Each structure stands twice: as C-alpha cells, then as structure tokens.
Amino acid sequence: MLTIKNLRVAVEGKEILKGINLEIKAGEVHAIMGPNGSGKSTLGNVLAGKEEYEILEGEVLYEGQDLLDLSAEDRSRMGLFLGFQYPVEIPGVPMVNFIKTSVNEHRKFKGLEPLTAGEFLKLMREKKELVHLDSQLTNRSVNEGFSGGEKKKNEIFQMAMLEPKLAILDETDSGLDIDALRVVSEGVNALKNPERSAIVITHYQRLLEYIVPDFVHVLYQGRIVKSAGKELALELEEKGYDWLKK
Ligand code: ADP
Ligand code: MG
Ligand code: MG
Numbered sequence: 001m002l003t004i005k006n007l008r009v010a011v012e013g014k015e016i017l018k019g020i021n022l023e024i025k026a027g028e029v030h031a032i033m034g035p036n037g038s039g040k041s042t043l044g045n046v047l048a049g050k051e052e053y054e055i056l057e058g059e060v061l062y063e064g065q066d067l068l069d070l071s072a073e074d075r076s077r078m079g080l081f082l083g084f085q086y087p088v089e090i091p092g093v094p095m096v097n098f099i100k101t102s103v104n105e106h107r108k109f110k111g112l113e114p115l116t117a118g119e120f121l122k123l124m125r126e127k128k129e130l131v132h133l134d135s136q137l138t139n140r141s142v143n144e145g146f147s148g149g150e151k152k153k154n155e156i157f158q159m160a161m162l163e164p165k166l167a168i169l170d171e172t173d174s175g176l177d178i179d180a181l182r183v184v185s186e187g188v189n190a191l192k193n194p195e196r197s198a199i200v201i202t203h204y205q206r207l208l209e210y211i212v213p214d215f216v217h218v219l220y221q222g223r224i225v226k227s228a229g230k231e232l233a234l235e236l237e238e239k240g241y242d243w244l245k246k
Helices: 040-048 072-077 096-107 116-128 134-137 148-162 179-193 231-239
Strands: 002-011 012-023 029-031 055-063 080-083 088-092 166-170 198-203 215-220 223-230
Touching: 002 040, 012 040, 012 080, 012 148, 012 223, 029 040, 029 088, 029 134, 040 055, 040 072, 040 166, 040 198, 055 166, 072 080, 072 096, 080 148, 088 096, 096 134, 096 148, 096 198, 116 148, 116 179, 148 179, 148 198, 166 179, 215 231, 223 231
Parallel strands: 029 198, 029 215, 080 166, 166 198
Antiparallel strands: 002 012, 002 055, 215 223
C-alpha cells in the first residue's frame, strides 16, 4: 500500500527527516513512536501533503503511484487520511457542511452520487455513536470551542465518515482520559479490515494496549532507529528511549 524509500525532508533549510524507509502492506497497523522533536509529525504531514516541506531526496509510492506528486486533496480522495496532532478551529464553517462536502467529494471521485440528506444524517448519526461524539457538536463550527478531547474525537469521527484506506493518526491519544482513549481506539479498531492500514503515531505505549500494532518503529532524530513487533512498545515503556539514542 505504502512504500517510503530514503525520504529526506527539510523545513526552513533544516533537515528533519534523514532517510526514512518504510513498507506498509494492506491490513497492517504500524506504530511510530519516539521522543519529542524526532520528526513524527513531519512524516505524517509530508505524507498527507502539507506544504512548506522541502523534499530533498527519496520517493513515496501509494498503491503504486507517486504520492508526492499529488495534491493533498487528491491524496484524500485516494483514501489517505491524517488525524492532526493539533486539530485546527475553523470558525464560520459548520461541521455538518464540512463533513458533507468531504464525504460527497470522495463519492464523486469514486463515481458515486452524493448522499441524500436522509442518508447523510443516518451515516452521521451512526458514526457519532461510534466515537460517542456529543450530538450537538456537529451543529457548531469545525472544532470551534471544542475541548481537547472533543477535538481528538472529532478527528476520529471524520475518519469514520470517510473510511480511509490509509489512516495516519498523529498523537490522537494525547489529552484523552482513559475512557475517551478506549472510545477512540474502538473507533479505530472498528475500521480495521484486510484492505485498510493505519499509521499510529504515539508517544506512549498506553494507546497500543487498545490499538494493537503489527509493527512498532522508533523514530529518533529523523531516522527509524529500531523496528520490531508490538513487544517493542512494552520495552520502551519500561526502558525509555535512552538505550536507543546510543
Ligand atoms: P515530533 O512530532 O516527533 O515531536 P516534529 O515533526 O513536530 O516532531 O518536529 C521535528 C523537528 O522539526 C523539530 O525540531 C521541530 O522544531 C522541527 N520543525 C517541524 N516543523 C517545523 C516548521 N514548520 N518550522 C521549523 N521547524 C519545524
Ligand atoms: Mg511532538
Ligand atoms: Mg508531533
């Protein structure tokens, strides 16, 4: 599904990603862990198509296509989703309009008719229930005045509405209490199937008790310094990152 080859990326002239190699097959969940400032968000943002990054070298193939050549919109239409570490408030844009436009743009790309008002409301109700999102929130502007936890749940709600093939979740667990964490994880797990993959970026092992990864990678100073199975997350919880820094 996704192949990253020797990806080197700079921001404002500073090299942040220093040669990332990663292979993600359909159906797999990969966790990316690592200390603050390692480049985890940079990697997620580059994959999703955020501008301001300079690609110095390397290649990213998504379902055989050159991902870095595509606009962020096209990447989304092709099934890529990024849940932001810091979701943005968009005053004046009601959640309902935002998500309806997104869903119907995705449908158009697949050659499907837009959902009728009834179908859309039914889908929205179903997905809100999945993540226990307060029913009123979709009447407000995107993320405006949402609590930290509500913003994170809203990311998972949007993901559930769009049913991406490749979901990248950037520290969705940060700022969530244990109940919200469980709900969010259930939302992610509900999407799991053999055709869908996820990259779960997290600082802590806790989330990975609920979303069990097939592989765990440690990113440190712009490089993947260790890759292993899910047991690596437990080892990191116990020993921290210092042993890998050496
Ligand atoms: P992580 O998500 O692992 O905490 P980030 O990808 O956010 O790490 O950041 C990696 C490094 O890149 C940090 O040193 C950060 O300051 C720097 N960086 C990220 N984005 C920018 C930016 N837009 N401008 C300048 N430096 C940036
Ligand atoms: Mg960070
Ligand atoms: Mg980050």
